[in-house]
Amino acid sequence: MIYLITATYAEAHPFIARFQLKKDSSHTRFQVFQDREADTNRKEICQTGIRRTGISLVISGPGPIPAAVAVSSICTEYGPGQGDFLLNVGICAGIREQAHAENTLLRDGIRRQEAPCQIGNLFLCNKITEQATGRTFYPDILYRHRFLEARIVTGSGIRQRLPHSASQLIEQRLPRIKAEEEDFYLYDMEAAAVYQAGAYFLGPHQMSFLKVISDEGDGRDVTPSEAERLIDRNMDAITEYISDLQNAAHEEQSADILQDDDIRKQYQTPMCSADQLIDERLCLDLHCSRAMSEALRQYIRYCVLAGIDYAAVLENFYREGKLPCKDKREGKQCFEELKKRLL
Amino acid sequence: MKSLRKDYYNPFFSHIYVEKEVLDHPRTKRILDRFPKAEIILIDHYKDVFCRRGQNFILQQRARSLILGAKQGNLIYKGAPVCQSFGNEHFYYTSCVMNCIYDCEYCYLKGMYPSGNMVVFVNLEDLFDVVRERLKEHAVYLCISYDTDLLAMEHTTGYVKEWIAFAEEQRKLQDQESLKIEIRTKSADSSFWQRHSPSPGIIYAITLSPQTVIDAWEHQTPSLHQRIASAREAIQRGFALRLCFDPMIYCKDWETQYGEMLRQVSAGIDMKKVEDVSVGTFRVSQDYLKKMRKNQPDSAVVQFPYINDGGVYHYSDELTGRMEGFLVDRLKREIPEEKIFLWEKESQ
Numbered sequence: 001m002i003y004l005i006t007a008t009y010a011e012a013h014p015f016i017a018r019f020q021l022k023k024d025s026s027h028t029r030f031q032v033f034q035d036r037e038a039d040t041n042r043k044e045i046c047q048t049g050i051r052r053t054g055i056s057l058v059i060s061g062p063g064p065i066p067a068a069v070a071v072s073s074i075c076t077e078y079g080p081g082q083g084d085f086l087l088n089v090g091i092c093a094g095i096r097e098q099a100h101a102e103n104t105l106l107r108d109g110i111r112r113q114e115a116p117c118q119i120g121n122l123f124l125c126n127k128i129t130e131q132a133t134g135r136t137f138y139p140d141i142l143y144r145h146r147f148l149e150a151r152i153v154t155g156s157g158i159r160q161r162l163p164h165s166a167s168q169l170i171e172q173r174l175p176r177i178k179a180e181e182e183d184f185y186l187y188d189m190e191a192a193a194v195y196q197a198g199a200y201f202l203g204p205h206q207m208s209f210l211k212v213i214s215d216e217g218d219g220r221d222v223t224p225s226e227a228e229r230l231i232d233r234n235m236d237a238i239t240e241y242i243s244d245l246q247n248a249a250h251e252e253q254s255a256d257i258l259q260d261d262d263i264r265k266q267y268q269t270p271m272c273s274a275d276q277l278i279d280e281r282l283c284l285d286l287h288c289s290r291a292m293s294e295a296l297r298q299y300i301r302y303c304v305l306a307g308i309d310y311a312a313v314l315e316n317f318y319r320e321g322k323l324p325c326k327d328k329r330e331g332k333q334c335f336e337e338l339k340k341r342l343l
Numbered sequence: 344m345k346s347l348r349k350d351y352y353n354p355f356f357s358h359i360y361v362e363k364e365v366l367d368h369p370r371t372k373r374i375l376d377r378f379p380k381a382e383i384i385l386i387d388h389y390k391d392v393f394c395r396r397g398q399n400f401i402l403q404q405r406a407r408s409l410i411l412g413a414k415q416g417n418l419i420y421k422g423a424p425v426c427q428s429f430g431n432e433h434f435y436y437t438s439c440v441m442n443c444i445y446d447c448e449y450c451y452l453k454g455m456y457p458s459g460n461m462v463v464f465v466n467l468e469d470l471f472d473v474v475r476e477r478l479k480e481h482a483v484y485l486c487i488s489y490d491t492d493l494l495a496m497e498h499t500t501g502y503v504k505e506w507i508a509f510a511e512e513q514r515k516l517q518d519q520e521s522l523k524i525e526i527r528t529k530s531a532d533s534s535f536w537q538r539h540s541p542s543p544g545i546i547y548a549i550t551l552s553p554q555t556v557i558d559a560w561e562h563q564t565p566s567l568h569q570r571i572a573s574a575r576e577a578i579q580r581g582f583a584l585r586l587c588f589d590p591m592i593y594c595k596d597w598e599t600q601y602g603e604m605l606r607q608v609s610a611g612i613d614m615k616k617v618e619d620v621s622v623g624t625f626r627v628s629q630d631y632l633k634k635m636r637k638n639q640p641d642s643a644v645v646q647f648p649y650i651n652d653g654g655v656y657h658y659s660d661e662l663t664g665r666m667e668g669f670l671v672d673r674l675k676r677e678i679p680e681e682k683i684f685l686w687e688k689e690s691q
Contacts (some may be wrong), residue, residue, distance in 0.1 A: 138392050141408075
């Protein structure tokens with residue numbers, strides 16, 4: 001499942017159109033849009049625990065607190081798992097410090113890649129700094145992508161271009177906001193909050209932050225239609241990324257079960273039936289204590305993974321009359337013999 | 344059929360996190376020069392990335408990032424009880440690199456570290472200073488390739504070369520072999536032996552496993568054939584070599600597999616010229632195994648029903664005795680008994 005978080009409807013609209021998302025009117029505090037799969041997913045998780053792919057989009061409203069609450073709300077409802085991703089997409093300011101701009105490319109022989117600070121450019125954020133606290137977060141960048149990368153600073157208000165002296169004073173008080181060696185960064189009002197709220201539910205490899213530059217951080221208003229147009233022109237790249245995430249998650253889930261050898265191909269089902277067998281029959285027949293049943297489960301788990309035919313061994317035990325045991329003492333002796341025969 | 348799965352992941356070291364403090368360090372520059380296309384991300388401390396909450400060790404291994412930092416605090420450690428000292432009184436180990444480019448399912452690193460990314464500490468000179476201080480007090484036996492495979496990383500770091508130079512310097516200063524360094528590896532890079540000369544006081548310990556064990560659980564490592572060929576070249580060129588049959592891993596036909604491995608080893612390597620051998624069955628601390636089992640629920644080697652004995656998981660005494668006994672008996676035909684080191688014997 002992909003959880004998309006945008007601040008405004010304008011930023012969300014290209015996704016609503018592209019993925020044909022429908023409004024879920026059961027949500028009253030935030031606007032939530034879902035594709036059919038996501039809707040089915042929610043119902044099925046509640047009923048059966050089975051998870052599916054799909055897209056669920058939440059419009060949080062601008063600012064860190066609404067963003068954190070929206071993430072928390074949707075994640076609490078769905079309870080995201082291993083194959084799920086949280087994407088924060090939106091517009092941002094692109095800040096280039098003129099005083100240092102020329103030093104960016106080459107610094108003491110270390111090559112730095114220039115990140116073009118142009119309106120409309122899309123970035124994947126690899127470092128997120130919260131302006132208020134100076135705390136920095138690092139989402140994992142595990143998956144291939146074709147975006148530029150940059151760090152982003154999250155503030156609680158729209159960034160204004162201040163008179164030079166005032167700007168200097170602020171920068172001095174917040175030393176981590178503008179690290180002296182980094183001359184270009186993005187500025188938004190949600191990313192750090194989305195990361196921190198998301199981290200309660202997901203790992204750093206499951207969160208991505210995609211931001212399109214809309215202005216230079218000079219306090220200029222960005223109209224809704226402008227914001228929509230900026231996101232929309234990057235939709236192909238974003239869609240491809242979302243599709244790759246879904247495919248990677250799908251292959252990963254399959255790979256957990258479908259490894260190269262035949263035994264692992266059939267792992268899931270045998271382990272489920274083994275669990276059932278242990279719970280319903282073996283533990284009773286061996287008069288297992290809690291510790292003994294855990295040990296028994298570990299032996300059977302190993303046998304399933306190693307391709308050992310534990311069922312045949314057990315069958316022999318029943319045939320030879322060693323199982324079921326009449327009491328705990330006999331159960332212990334029988335278990336010792338069973339362990340030897342299994343390995 | 345070729346899997347497309349890996350195509351979704353970034354190549355190794357596509358992202359390099361660098362502590363601001365070490366940005367200007369010559370080793371940092373040298374390593375970064377090897378990855379001109381990498382995205383460089385500046386960080387305050389390596390733990391800001393390496394110790395994040397909720398990381399997925401296994402997924403990170405698919406698209407490893409590199410973290411360059413400075414090691415602080417305790418720089419060398421007393422040898423752990425589960426490790427062999429080979430009769431050396433002052434046994435230490437150090438970690439100038441954390442994590443390994445290989446992917447062995449049974450490796451304790453999967454239970455020890457919170458991240459699959461690799462950390463390289465660039466302040467080797469601080470480590471050298473600590474070793475110099477220890478050497479003023481007594482001889483030192485130092486293992487430098489426990490929490491990584493330093494030789495496999497040599498193209499990236501050049502650290503083995505630096506440790507060799509340091510050992511040479513100490514030998515000249517001390518006028519005796521008071522520093523002994525062990526470099527443990529599964530690497531089979533024969534060019535290393537061609538580029539370097541043997542150095543007294545440095546012993547290379549090559550870990551050997553049956554090919555079935557390599558295929559099943561030692562992912563991305565060189566084959567047994569390649570390791571034997573590399574070991575043969577090292578011996579021919581006069582390098583001090585230790586063969587490590589440690590950890591021995593149980594499988595249903597382990598006798599056949601380990602027997603076949605020994606046959607190949609004695610056919611390919613002049614065993615009389617081997618410095619010594621170590622033998623030991625798999626063992627791991629309970630805390631590490633707990634995490635390893637959680638990270639790899641479908642790995643037979645970590646899901647084996649080991650016995651917990653004082654916080655260390657291992658095979659039953661009976662199985663341990665049979666496996667180690669088998670190997671030791673066979674090895675005795677090739678090599679004097681005093682050259683065979685058995686972990687269990689030493690620890691008891």
